[in-house]
Amino acid sequence: xxxxxxxxxxxxxxxxxxxxxxxxxxxxxxxxxxxxxxxxxxxxxxxxxxxxxxxxxxxxxxxxxxxxxxxxxxx
Numbered sequence: 001x002x003x004x005x006x007x008x009x010x011x012x013x014x015x016x017x018x019x020x021x022x023x024x025x026x027x028x029x030x031x032x033x034x035x036x037x038x039x040x041x042x043x044x045x046x047x048x049x050x051x052x053x054x055x056x057x058x059x060x061x062x063x064x065x066x067x068x069x070x071x072x073x074x075x
Contacts, residue, residue, distance in 0.1 A: 001068060030063030031056060 004024065028035050035056060042049035 001071070003064075003068075027064070028056070028060050030067055031060040032063070035059070 005027065006024065026037055028037055028039060039057060040049075040053060042053040045052055
């Protein structure tokens with residue numbers, strides 16, 4: 001199992017990354033229902049922007065770990 005994180009932000013978006021994006025799942029797909037599709041920019045999230053992004057990323061990380069554990073058990 002390999003995990004690859006690809007930044008889709010303007011500063012690192014590249015046409016060469018397009019084939020990679022076609023084969024990957026979005027990190028926040030592993031977050032609970034109702035989460036946004038992309039990690040928001042914490043600088044534009046008001047006074048709690050960084051805390052909210054951290055909570056979102058931690059939640060998605062827990063979901064990803066759960067998914068990987070289930071796959072490992074099934075293998």
